[in-house]
Amino acid sequence: MNPLVIIGGGASGAITALNLRKLLPKAPPILVIEPRKQLGLGLAYSTQCLEHRINVPASKMSAVRLDPTDFARWLAEHDDGALAEAEDRYPSRALFGHYLADRLAPYVLEGTVVHVRDRVEHVEGSGPFTLTTARGDQIVAARVVIATSHPAPALPAFLAQSPRVIENPWADKALEAIGADERVAIIGTGLSMADVIATLSARGHRAPVLAFSRRGLRSRGHASAPSSPFGVYGAERATRLLAQIRENIAQSGDWHAVIDAVRQQGYAIWSQLAPAERRRVVRHLRPFWDVHRFRIAPQIEATLNAQIAENRLEILAARLEGVAPDGTLMLRERGGKRRHWVADRVINTTGPDHRGLLQKTSFLQDLAQAGLIAPDPSGLGVHTDHDYRAVGQKSLFIIGPLARGTFGELMGFPEITAHAELGAASIVRTLTGEGFIQ
Numbered sequence: 001m002n003p004l005v006i007i008g009g010g011a012s013g014a015i016t017a018l019n020l021r022k023l024l025p026k027a028p029p030i031l032v033i034e035p036r037k038q039l040g041l042g043l044a045y046s047t048q049c050l051e052h053r054i055n056v057p058a059s060k061m062s063a064v065r066l067d068p069t070d071f072a073r074w075l076a077e078h079d080d081g082a083l084a085e086a087e088d089r090y091p092s093r094a095l096f097g098h099y100l101a102d103r104l105a106p107y108v109l110e111g112t113v114v115h116v117r118d119r120v121e122h123v124e125g126s127g128p129f130t131l132t133t134a135r136g137d138q139i140v141a142a143r144v145v146i147a148t149s150h151p152a153p154a155l156p157a158f159l160a161q162s163p164r165v166i167e168n169p170w171a172d173k174a175l176e177a178i179g180a181d182e183r184v185a186i187i188g189t190g191l192s193m194a195d196v197i198a199t200l201s202a203r204g205h206r207a208p209v210l211a212f213s214r215r216g217l218r219s220r221g222h223a224s225a226p227s228s229p230f231g232v233y234g235a236e237r238a239t240r241l242l243a244q245i246r247e248n249i250a251q252s253g254d255w256h257a258v259i260d261a262v263r264q265q266g267y268a269i270w271s272q273l274a275p276a277e278r279r280r281v282v283r284h285l286r287p288f289w290d291v292h293r294f295r296i297a298p299q300i301e302a303t304l305n306a307q308i309a310e311n312r313l314e315i316l317a318a319r320l321e322g323v324a325p326d327g328t329l330m331l332r333e334r335g336g337k338r339r340h341w342v343a344d345r346v347i348n349t350t351g352p353d354h355r356g357l358l359q360k361t362s363f364l365q366d367l368a369q370a371g372l373i374a375p376d377p378s379g380l381g382v383h384t385d386h387d388y389r390a391v392g393q394k395s396l397f398i399i400g401p402l403a404r405g406t407f408g409e410l411m412g413f414p415e416i417t418a419h420a421e422l423g424a425a426s427i428v429r430t431l432t433g434e435g436f437i438q
């Protein structure tokens with residue numbers, strides 16, 4: 001029988017595999033096609049820079065939905081004990097990646113999860129599917145789970161050819177060539193910008209850095225003391241939802257607690273909004289949601305604050321209008337004022353290019369051209385049904401951030417853990433109903 005194949009072995013793909021294995025201990029091996037060396041790490045946790053930290057407390061970063069202390073226990077077993085004592089610490093993402101790979105390792109060792117270290121380039125068929133990999137191998141799959149997540153960031157066309165530009169700061173050794181005295185401009189002011197500052201700082205960078213984005217919004221920090229989620233949310237209209245959030249912040253005086261509650265109730269809130277209202281949320285509220293929901297680890301926040309205080313880092317609300325050959329950036333500040341800034345290096349931290357998803361990824365393009373997948377109406381990934389399948393497809397499942405248009409907030413690890421676990425259970429139900437497994 002042809003196997004079930006998961007494309008993408010980051011956190012979403014790995015936790016799906018882990019749960020499929022737990023639910024189906026006797027089923028044939030599951031193949032996970034993932035070019036990285038280990039399963040589980042993906043983009044977020046494969047960094048080797050120890051300054052890059054998890055941005056959610058360790059006590060909430062568990063690969064097991066109903067066992068929030070799983071990571072903390074792993075830390076206690078593998079660390080010198082210092083980290084495990086403090087539940088609310090923010091260890092390096094590399095360490096967290098090690099934990100995820102470790103949780104999957106027994107299945108990989110016994111051969112019930114097979115890591116195919118390759119990249120899927122093309123897909124043909126509609127079940128069974130023939131997958132062609134970058135190495136030219138062909139794998140026939142009875143069912144496919146797509147867990148490839150974020151598409152690569154996009155650059156403005158006028159920057160694409162510039163030798164000064166570092167398009168992908170996550171690429172291996174991408175920041176190593178930057179000299180300590182080179183002036184650096186960063187496009188984007190969110191968590192990826194913060195990671196870049198942390199790396200540069202650890203490498204002894206001394207020259208001025210300018211980070212800019214349209215609104216110049218920085219990711220907010222964590223609360224000084226833990227609080228419980230506050231309020232109940234849900235409305236048919238985006239404006240009403242916003243009003244509920246504001247009312248509850250005024251009442252509790254604690255935006256952390258309100259945003260935590262909104263995050264917890266994300267699926268129910270998203271389900272109540274009509275498609276047009278979802279698009280309004282994405283267009284108008286998402287930038288504000290992102291900086292309050294994706295919080296910065298205290299260690300990195302301290303680095304940023306110190307650099308701002310020393311006038312080495314400036315964060316600006318501006319958009320880039322052009323770049324002169326000598327590296328001068330032509331910026332338009334939010335109030336309309338023009339500003340020129342000379343940069344030796346320009347680093348792109350604009351985040352995933354969700355709009356270009358189906359055009360940029362060759363195998364997704366194949367599936368779209370064959371009419372098997374379509375963009376989600378809110379522009380947040382692939383149109384997915386509530387059984388975790390591409391809409392109208394029996395054999396094609398979507399797990400992870402690509403399913404956000406249907407399931408709502410799905411970027412953070414805690415949400416991904418729950419989603420992948422429930423998704424695996426749904427896949428098992430579907431396959432059992434179809435007689436694919438007994």
Ligand SMILES: Cc1cc2nc3c(=O)[nH]c(=O)nc-3n(C[C@H](O)[C@H](O)[C@H](O)COP(=O)(O)OP(=O)(O)OC[C@H]3O[C@@H](n4cnc5c(N)ncnc54)[C@H](O)[C@@H]3O)c2cc1C
Pocket residue numbers: 007008009010011012013033034035036041042043044045053054055056093118119120121147148149150192363400401411412413414416
């Ligand atoms: C830099 C960064 C830091 C983050 N830090 C945190 C954090 O501290 N806490 C938190 O809660 N969330 C964090 N997140 C959010 C993060 O999205 C989730 O925690 C989670 O890691 C997402 O996993 P994923 O598997 O969905 O995506 P990814 O990690 O992007 O994994 C997708 C995988 O698919 C593979 N792939 C892509 N195309 C193909 C193909 N054609 N064939 C085969 N494989 C393919 C890729 O190699 C990749 O490994 C962070 C995100 C980023 C980008």
